[in-house]
Amino acid sequence: MELVVLILKIYLIFTAIIMIVYFIRHFIFTLNRLTGKQRIYYQDILDSELPTLSVFVPMHNEEKVASDILNRLIAADYPRDKLEVFPINDHSKDKTKKIINEFAKQHPFIKPLHRGKGKRGKPAGLNEAMKIATGEIAIVFDADYLPPKGILRDMAIAFKDPEVGAMMGRVIPINTPKNMLTRLLDLERSAGYQIDQQARYNLKLIPQYGGTVGAFRRDQFLTFGGFDKNILAEDTELTFNFFIKGWKVVYASRVECYEEAPEDWNTRARQIKRWARGHTQVMFRYLWPMLRSPHITTWEKIDGVLLLSIYAVPFLIALGIAISLILFFLGEMQIFESLFLFLLVIAYNTFGNIAPFNQLGIAALIDGSTHRIRLLPLLFFVFLFNLWSSSVGFVNAVFDLLFKREIRWQKTERFRDATGGSG
Amino acid sequence: MRKSQIYYHRAHRQISFSWKSLFVEFFLFIPFCWSLILYTYPPITRLASQFLIEWNAPLHPASTSSLTEKAFVFGSITTPQMPGRYPAPQLTFAVFILSVLLIFMATKIRIPKPIAIWVIFVCLVNLVSVLFFTFLPAFFPYTIQHFSELFMKTEITIWLFVPVIMEASLLPLPSSKITKFMAILFSLLYAVAFGVVRYVLFVQILVRFSYIFMAVLFFCFGPFIDFIVVVGVYSFYVSLVSKKINQDLRVWNWSY
Numbered sequence: 001m002e003l004v005v006l007i008l009k010i011y012l013i014f015t016a017i018i019m020i021v022y023f024i025r026h027f028i029f030t031l032n033r034l035t036g037k038q039r040i041y042y043q044d045i046l047d048s049e050l051p052t053l054s055v056f057v058p059m060h061n062e063e064k065v066a067s068d069i070l071n072r073l074i075a076a077d078y079p080r081d082k083l084e085v086f087p088i089n090d091h092s093k094d095k096t097k098k099i100i101n102e103f104a105k106q107h108p109f110i111k112p113l114h115r116g117k118g119k120r121g122k123p124a125g126l127n128e129a130m131k132i133a134t135g136e137i138a139i140v141f142d143a144d145y146l147p148p149k150g151i152l153r154d155m156a157i158a159f160k161d162p163e164v165g166a167m168m169g170r171v172i173p174i175n176t177p178k179n180m181l182t183r184l185l186d187l188e189r190s191a192g193y194q195i196d197q198q199a200r201y202n203l204k205l206i207p208q209y210g211g212t213v214g215a216f217r218r219d220q221f222l223t224f225g226g227f228d229k230n231i232l233a234e235d236t237e238l239t240f241n242f243f244i245k246g247w248k249v250v251y252a253s254r255v256e257c258y259e260e261a262p263e264d265w266n267t268r269a270r271q272i273k274r275w276a277r278g279h280t281q282v283m284f285r286y287l288w289p290m291l292r293s294p295h296i297t298t299w300e301k302i303d304g305v306l307l308l309s310i311y312a313v314p315f316l317i318a319l320g321i322a323i324s325l326i327l328f329f330l331g332e333m334q335i336f337e338s339l340f341l342f343l344l345v346i347a348y349n350t351f352g353n354i355a356p357f358n359q360l361g362i363a364a365l366i367d368g369s370t371h372r373i374r375l376l377p378l379l380f381f382v383f384l385f386n387l388w389s390s391s392v393g394f395v396n397a398v399f400d401l402l403f404k405r406e407i408r409w410q411k412t413e414r415f416r417d418a419t420g421g422s423g
Numbered sequence: 424m425r426k427s428q429i430y431y432h433r434a435h436r437q438i439s440f441s442w443k444s445l446f447v448e449f450f451l452f453i454p455f456c457w458s459l460i461l462y463t464y465p466p467i468t469r470l471a472s473q474f475l476i477e478w479n480a481p482l483h484p485a486s487t488s489s490l491t492e493k494a495f496v497f498g499s500i501t502t503p504q505m506p507g508r509y510p511a512p513q514l515t516f517a518v519f520i521l522s523v524l525l526i527f528m529a530t531k532i533r534i535p536k537p538i539a540i541w542v543i544f545v546c547l548v549n550l551v552s553v554l555f556f557t558f559l560p561a562f563f564p565y566t567i568q569h570f571s572e573l574f575m576k577t578e579i580t581i582w583l584f585v586p587v588i589m590e591a592s593l594l595p596l597p598s599s600k601i602t603k604f605m606a607i608l609f610s611l612l613y614a615v616a617f618g619v620v621r622y623v624l625f626v627q628i629l630v631r632f633s634y635i636f637m638a639v640l641f642f643c644f645g646p647f648i649d650f651i652v653v654v655g656v657y658s659f660y661v662s663l664v665s666k667k668i669n670q671d672l673r674v675w676n677w678s679y
Binding site for chain 2: 027031033034035036038040170180181194253254256265266268269321324325328329330331333357358361362364365366367368369370371373374375376377379380381382384385388
């Protein structure tokens with residue numbers, strides 16, 4: 001019994017140390033973005049020799065939003081002779097096919113890809129479309145996004161740098177005032193892009209291609225063999241593929257695109273579970289190749305490990321809470337009298353609350369979202385919600401690995417009405 | 424429409440900052456806050472314990488109650504020694520039924536999922552407690568004194584930590600030092616008051632109702648929620664700073 005108690009205590013110390021490492025990481029990123037030297041993107045470069053673009057918009061039952069994004073892409077100021085748009089109708093059962101075909105009739109650069117056979121899902125759809133595309137640069141938007149007029153030019157210009165393999169823009173929720181969840185998600189997005197992505201770009205770590213509002217070199221992508229259809233986080237997979245092969249991913253905070261954030265908690269839970277599962281799948285597959293890659297610096301490797309493990313941490317905390325409960329009933333909480341008390345309390349209360357809170361607060365300060373900052377204490381409740389959803393996703397990824405399970409892609413529900421308004 | 428002033432885009436604005444100043448302020452104010460806590464926690468725990476014994480005097484005569492003093496960080500912690508109450512089988516059963524019912528309702532009734540998950544978490548901890556008191560009541564390892572010691576030691580550690588995390592979060596902000604220190608002190612005082620009030624309330628629940636609630640009090644309403652107050656003060660302060668500086672070009676710099 002003593003050995004079991006010892007193992008449980010060691011586990012808690014291990015968890016606490018991990019959480020402190022993440023706390024320090026959050027803190028450094030926040031200070032770096034607020035006060036440090038900022039690395040700029042390429043948006044000020046003017047060049048008339050732009051690369052050819054293939055824009056991909058995966059769609060599965062997207063009748064509520066399909067017209068909006070296609071209209072925005074038609075209005076884009078990118079030279080028409082260098083642009084092709086692939087709306088990928090992926091097994092839709094609603095009016096998506098009809099909407100896309102109507103657009104294609106009027107605009108020859110819109111080239112629909114209708115998929116009714118084969119595996120459904122974003123990776124499978126993109127793989128198929130990439131093969132028939134001709135553009136040098138691939139750009140991906142999710143169907144609910146509303147790209148502004150000049151965004152394609154801003155995205156494409158990064159590839160004038162021969163070291164850049166992929167780039168990522170900033171995502172801004174368009175339906176923030178809708179309800180409490182969308183307001184809280186705006187805070188989370190703000191911290192994720194304004195601080196996390198920018199700081200990783202500043203510090204030459206691993207900015208992440210996020211799967212939408214992102215671009216990459218299509219020829220290089222094809223040399224990777226496309227996306228793995230069984231991985232739910234094709235964006236993380238692509239990021240690490242590029243880094244492992246010696247390419248860089250850059251982040252463009254100024255390249256903003258609006259999205260529709262989930263408006264109900266069930267949709268949000270499914271989204272987190274999918275991200276956690278996919279991200280963890282990538283961790284299992286790419287952690288070792290990343291550590292062995294000669295093209296990645298030591299700091300990039302450290303950041304890569306922390307980035308790949310990020311969805312494992314909520315599971316570790318959940319397990320830590322369960323173990324604390326066991327130790328409590330065994331009367332072994334006297335560990336709290338040692339240094340361990342300090343470590344555990346700091347860890348639980350900072351990773352769970354303060355570290356992300358500080359990052360969220362500073363991100364909202366930079367964004368000028370004054371009123372939203374006052375919602376920070378409410379994120380305490382979201383902490384348990386995220387803990388649960390991420391843990392479920394993580395466990396699913398472990399089972400995927402153990403039992404070689406087949407993955408089914410789950411679409412995020414849309415809330416916009418057909419006229420373009422939200423909800 | 425012509426704009427009289429063009430502000431920096433959010434992607435490119437940042438503030439000036441001095442690491443030297445931050446370190447000086449940090450290492451000057453931390454010893455002050457820690458001295459305050461270390462100087463006051465022994466009398467605070469003594470007063471709270473005395474209060475609890477006097478409050479429960481009608482229930483427990485003086486012969487069954489006393490104060491115990493134990494050494495802790497640079498001082499000593501005083502805890503009350505008095506009988507608590509083991510749960511009667513009827514109460515254990517009632518807690519079981521109520522917890523199961525609440526879990527069922529939380530999954531069926533349309534309430535925001537984060538609140539439902541919080542309710543389920545509280546009920547699950549209660550169910551573990553029910554199981555323990557149903558099958559192993561003789562092995563319950565805590566008395567009122569043990570719980571008091573555990574809870575207050577945890578709280579004191581949190582009090583020591585509050586100024587550290589608040590300083591790390593607030594000192595880089597572009598606002599006056601005085602208001603920052605006031606916000607840090609306020610959050611510290613609130614954390615102390617909140618901790619002591621909860622401690623007295625929790626002990627009362629254990630003495631008057633049952634030990635069965637000890638786990639849920641410690642895990643769900645103990646250290647876990649301490650930082651809501653701290654985050655509340657932090658967010659209120661940052662929102663005030665944001666309101667003040669948002670359009671002030673003297674504060675913001677162009678990032679390149």
